[in-house]
Amino acid sequence: DTGVSQDPRHKITKRGQNVTFRCDPISEHNRLYWYRQTLGQGPEFLTYFQNEAQLEKSRLLSDRFSAERPKGSFSTLEIQRTEQGDSAMYLCASSLGQISSGNTIYFGEGSWLTVV
Amino acid sequence: AQSVTQLGSHVSVSEGALVLLRCNYSSSVPPYLFWYVQYPNQGLQLLLKYTSAATLVKGINGFEAEFKKSETSFHLTKPSAHMSDAAEYFCAVSVSSSGYSTLTFGKGTMLLVSP
Numbered sequence: 507d508t509g510v511s512q513d514p515r516h517k518i519t520k521r522g523q524n525v526t527f528r529c530d531p532i533s534e535h536n537r538l539y540w541y542r543q544t545l546g547q548g549p550e551f552l553t554y555f556q557n558e559a560q561l562e563k564s565r566l567l568s569d570r571f572s573a574e575r576p577k578g579s580f581s582t583l584e585i586q587r588t589e590q591g592d593s594a595m596y597l598c599a600s601s602l603g604q605i606s607s608g609n610t611i612y613f614g615e616g617s618w619l620t621v622v
Numbered sequence: 623a624q625s626v627t628q629l630g631s632h633v634s635v636s637e638g639a640l641v642l643l644r645c646n647y648s649s650s651v652p653p654y655l656f657w658y659v660q661y662p663n664q665g666l667q668l669l670l671k672y673t674s675a676a677t678l679v680k681g682i683n684g685f686e687a688e689f690k691k692s693e694t695s696f697h698l699t700k701p702s703a704h705m706s707d708a709a710e711y712f713c714a715v716s717v718s719s720s721g722y723s724t725l726t727f728g729k730g731t732m733l734l735v736s737p
Contacts, residue, residue: 510665512665537722539724546631546729546730547729547730548712548714548727548728548729548730549666549712549725549727550727551724551725551726554722554724556722561720561721561722562719562720562722562724597665597666604722604723605654605716605723605724605725606654606716606718606723608654608671608673610668610671611668611724611725612668613658613665613666613667614665615664615665616663616664616665618663
């Protein structure tokens, strides 16, 4: 059973460029989450998918952030017109069912973004 | 709103000593609580979780945590620290909203283990 896979693991980009991160969840998991983690902080929830439906996107940090999960399998997180404040680790996670029902969220290794 | 507070951003112990990492929660409903560990430049790995069954929860790598409702606490312990335990530890609480649930994390506690 492979875990949550994220690509790329590291990305350095110039301010103003667009970046896209990909997440492949555990194969049978229909719930997918994106979090952001900055240095010295815990992960911060960004958005949530159940299958292909994005059920929560109000926590995305600005309209420069968008996420998709077109076929209910992999997901992408795009940041347009990057700013230095976007530098962080972006974590993807997946679960088989609701956390509130006792299910576990499994995290990927994260994608580090550095905006210069 | 549900939240967790981790007391102490850094905890230092000697190898073989007791590890105690503190987490207090705030929740208007019975909470589900989690401890995750993060090694440098890696994602988060689940150590253990409390889902309203036994109040003493045993996890991986010899860690355990006890849910104490009267103290609104879920502290993480390990009887004897190993060098390999050096990492950052996050406490998290399940938060439900509009038909879905996610995790809210504390700020983390860095565990330093000295020989």
